[in-house]
Amino acid sequence: MNARPPLPPFTEETAILKVRAAENAWNKQDPEAVSLAYTPDTYWRNRDTFVTGRAEVVEFLTQKWARELDYRLIKELWASTGDRLFHWDAPGPRPEDHPGLTELGL
Numbered sequence: 001m002n003a004r005p006p007l008p009p010f011t012e013e014t015a016i017l018k019v020r021a022a023e024n025a026w027n028k029q030d031p032e033a034v035s036l037a038y039t040p041d042t043y044w045r046n047r048d049t050f051v052t053g054r055a056e057v058v059e060f061l062t063q064k065w066a067r068e069l070d071y072r073l074i075k076e077l078w079a080s081t082g083d084r085l086f087h088w089d090a091p092g093p094r095p096e097d098h099p100g101l102t103e104l105g106l
Contacts, residue, residue, distance in 0.1 A: 004037065015080040023075040031061035 002048050004021070006014035035054040041085045044051040044060070063072055079085075085104050088095050 002062045010080055012080050017079050019075045019077045023073055026075075029061075029065045029071065031058040031065070034061060063101070 005015050024036065025037060035057040038054065038057060042051075042053065042057060044057065046060070049060065051057055055077055059084055070072065085106075086094075086098075096098075
């Protein structure tokens, strides 16, 4: 597998660069190139579709982009440190008194 810099460990700056590179790759709509960003045994779920391995990723994305002609993706760095906004034990439901996405400013 070819390394695609920047590589971990990430600073906030390099994490933002990595996210933008992923966004750019998806928006070029080249299924082969996108599939190479994932491990050979990658496992995806998209709604009710389950995809395993790069060949299935290529097939899935080819079909997706044939249907979704105006597909666009915007990615943004959400967190690059251990300072997460979700504070409850996993697995488990979000506690009733834990703020939702709107209250967290997301």
